[in-house]
Amino acid sequence: MKETPLVDAEQQYGEDVGRLVAENHRLKTELTTFETQITEISEKRDGVKSSISEVQLQLLVIAQTYANRAQRSGTSPEEDNSIASHAKPQLNAEEPERPSLEDDDDNIVVTPRRRRSALPAKEPEPTRLDIIHPSFPTVIYLDGAWTELWCNLCGANCCLTKHKLFAGAKGLHDHWRQAHAGQIDDRSLEACLANAGRRVVSSVDAEHMRAGEAPPDVAVKTRVANNYLERMFPGARAAERRHTVGSASGKAKVAASGTPNAAAKTTTAISTTSTAKPSSATPVKKPKRTASSSPHETTVPKKRLTEYEAYQNLEAEARAAGTPGMKRKRGSSGRPDYGIKTSEELEAMQD
Structure with a gap:
């Protein structure tokens, strides 16, 4: 216990x-x-x-x-401080809330x-080859200025068949490569621009054209290929360019293109350098119609010519007429009438 x-x-x-x-x-x-x-x-x-x-x-x-x-x-900071010091406080203005800063936000x-700033915003700087306005496609921004361009070989700034202004540098380059293929070695765009005709547009005209308005100083219009053959052959003599062809001496040599089975037809011509009287020329026989041909035969539709073919027709027509330096007639529209002919019309002239 x-x-x-x-x-x-x-x-x-x-x-x-x-x-x-x-x-x-x-x-x-x-x-x-x-x-x-x-x-x-x-x-x-x-x-x-x-x-x-x-x-x-x-x-x-x-x-x-x-x-x-x-x-x-x-606006500089000094101007802001001076404006703030001279500003008068409004009686009814509420004091803005100040942000509260913590200890770590010192x-x-x-x-x-x-x-x-009250100044208007500046327009952006255009880039190279920009078109000033769709209404003036031949005026582009080149070498730091608005510049109007045209072809240096024929003086044109529009399509010969459509009479429309070239679409900027590309349109001029296409015309330069196609219409003057046999005259140029360098087909690049830079070579075309380096050799093109130029005109620097004034600042007033540039301001109006950028707004889509017509320039007040120098109007921008279509430039046609005036004196085309003289530009093509600057070294030819006047006697060689100024020859006459009569009805008795026949017609000049013209090559018909664009039709099936077309062949070059030649006739005799009189030399203008000779002082002798012309002798009667032998008549040219017209080819006979074949049995298969009929007046009701279906006609071949006319082929629309390209700009290069149109230039070739101009050259052939001027040589046949004997007036290569002649100014072209003006039609009802006010534009030069070049009378561009198809291959069928050229054959009819020879017949």
């Missing part, structure tokens, strides 16, 4: 030790949890601080950008907004 209190004391001691050990373990677990949370919070705090630094840097960049824009627009620089 005397050992019972001792046993109870030992039992109580064991229970107290176990309870304290469990409490110690619980407290250590909570401490570990808190330390983990503190570490996460510290990392978040560091991330927030770095974000604040990035935002401050962006604010500085934006402020510098607006300051540069204000300087380019013609490095933020707040720049006042610059006043916009």
Whole structure:
């Protein structure tokens, strides 16, 4: 019976030790949890601080950008300060809210907004070979100025068959390569522009043409190929260019092209350098119709000539008429009438 209190004391001691050990373990677990949370919070705090630094840097960049824009627009910071100092405060004006700055925002620089300049915005600088306006396609931006172009070989700035202005540098280049293929060695665009006829447009005319209005100083009109043969043969003598062909001497040599079974028909001609009287020329026999031909035979549709073929017809017609330097008659529209003929009409002239 005397050992019972001792046993109870030992039992109580064991229970107290176990309870304290469990409490110690619980407290250590909570401490570990808190330390983990503190570490996460510290990392978040560091991330927030770095974000604040990035935002401050962006604010500085934006402020510098607006300051540069204000300087380019013609308003200096000194003018802004003088305007702000002389500005009268309004009685009913509400005071703008000031942004609240935290302790970490001491490095933020707040720049006042610059006043916009009242000057009109400048038009963008045109690029090379830009057309000034669709109504004036032969005026392009070349060598830092608006320049009107035309062909240096024939003086034309429009299509001979359609009488439409060349579509910029490309249209002039196409005409240069097609109509004058036998006269040029370098077929590149740069060679065409280097040898093209030019006229620098005045600033007043350029301003009107950019707005689509007619130029007041020098009008931009179609330039036709005047004196084409004289430009083609500048070294020919006048006696060789000025020859007459009578009805008795026949007609000049003309090659008919564009029709099936077409052959060159030649007749005799009188030399203008001779002083003797012309003898009667032998008549030219017309070819007889074959048995298959009939007056009701279907006619071949006329072929539309290209610009190069039109130039060849002009040359052949001028040589046949004997007046290569003659100015062309003007039609009802006021434009020169070149009398472009098809191959069938050329055959009819020979017959």
